[in-house]
Amino acid sequence: MTALVFERFTVGFGDREVFAVDGRVDAGAVVVVTGDDGAEVSAVLSAVVAALDPDAPPLDRSARARSTGSVRIEDLAAGRPPLALLTRDHDLLGALTATENVALGLLAHAPSRRRAERGRPDRDDRIAEALDAVGVPPAVRTNLAEQLSGGQQQRVALARALAVDAGVTVLDDPTSELDPASGLVVLHALEAAADRGGIVVVGRSSDDEVPASAILLRIGHRGRHAPA
Numbered sequence: 001m002t003a004l005v006f007e008r009f010t011v012g013f014g015d016r017e018v019f020a021v022d023g024r025v026d027a028g029a030v031v032v033v034t035g036d037d038g039a040e041v042s043a044v045l046s047a048v049v050a051a052l053d054p055d056a057p058p059l060d061r062s063a064r065a066r067s068t069g070s071v072r073i074e075d076l077a078a079g080r081p082p083l084a085l086l087t088r089d090h091d092l093l094g095a096l097t098a099t100e101n102v103a104l105g106l107l108a109h110a111p112s113r114r115r116a117e118r119g120r121p122d123r124d125d126r127i128a129e130a131l132d133a134v135g136v137p138p139a140v141r142t143n144l145a146e147q148l149s150g151g152q153q154q155r156v157a158l159a160r161a162l163a164v165d166a167g168v169t170v171l172d173d174p175t176s177e178l179d180p181a182s183g184l185v186v187l188h189a190l191e192a193a194a195d196r197g198g199i200v201v202v203g204r205s206s207d208d209e210v211p212a213s214a215i216l217l218r219i220g221h222r223g224r225h226a227p228a
Contacts, residue, residue: 002027002076002167004199009069011047018219019044022069027167030194030211031201035219038173038205042088044219045172045203052083052168059087059172059203076167077197081109084166086174090157094146098136098156101145102127105160130163131156133189135182150177158186162193169193170201180209187211 004025011019018040025031035041042060049056051071073082084105092101106123131141134155145153154177161169174190175183191211194200204210 002080002197002199003074004031004168004201005072005074007070007072009048009051009067009071011044011065011067013040013043013065018065019047019217021217025199025215027197027199028194029199030190030214031199031217032210032214033201033203033217033219034206034210036205037219040219041203041205042172045170045201048201049083049085049170056083056085057087057091059085059170073167081164081166082168084109084161084164084169086157086161086169086171088172088176090153092145092153092157092160094144097144098131098141098148098152099127101156102130102160102163106163109164109166126163126165127159130159133162133185133192134159135185151179151182154178155182155186158189162189165193165196166198168199168201170203172203173205174202175204175209183209 006021006023008022009020010017033041033044043065046059047065047067048071049059051067052073076082093104096104103123106126136152136155136159140148140152145156148156154174158171158174161171175186178186187209190200190202
């Protein structure tokens with residue numbers, strides 16, 4: 001069973017420590033990192049991603065946070081990608097359609113997925129399922145990303161991350177551009193992704209409208225979950 005293990009992990013700016021957690025999160029969990037300052041939330045998520053994979057693109061390119069301790073993924077299933085990301089900027093390619101952008105995300109993780117793909121729905125089905133899960137209407141899936149509204153772009157980028165079916169999926173404020181009804185659809189999709197044996201880490205500037213079972217880690221408070 002996949003686990004996300006924090007060992008005395010802290011994030012700070014200069015001499016000010018803003019986040020500290022120590023413990024283990026098991027598969028099936030949605031972890032919400034929340035705080036009053038959205039930039040600090042992004043910086044904390046960026047520090048977590050950098051600790052997990054120093055070669056991963058930063059969630060927040062302007063972050064100047066420092067971190068101590070460690071974060072690691074344990075007991076990842078063979079062939080399952082370790083990490084998938086959603087940034088606030090979405091990072092879609094404007095000249096590709098919504099469907100093509102999701103497909104590109106799968107292509108980027110293809111070497112990790114070859115063994116895991118046996119017996120699973122084919123690529124087109126997985127793309128459609130991910131777009132369905134976050135509420136992207138079929139009518140806009142062949143539109144270029146640059147033609148989509150901000151909320152549609154956000155959902156396409158989220159579908160791209162969820163389609164990877166990674167052990168740990170880190171999402172920076174995935175409902176910031178959505179209306180309440182669309183945001184609720186997305187929250188259900190995050191719970192479903194965790195139920196498939198993953199761990200979903202979500203950054204939000206508010207802890208309103210989070211899954212009832214979510215583990216809340218508030219910036220400015222020390223956290224501990226399940227002894228590591």
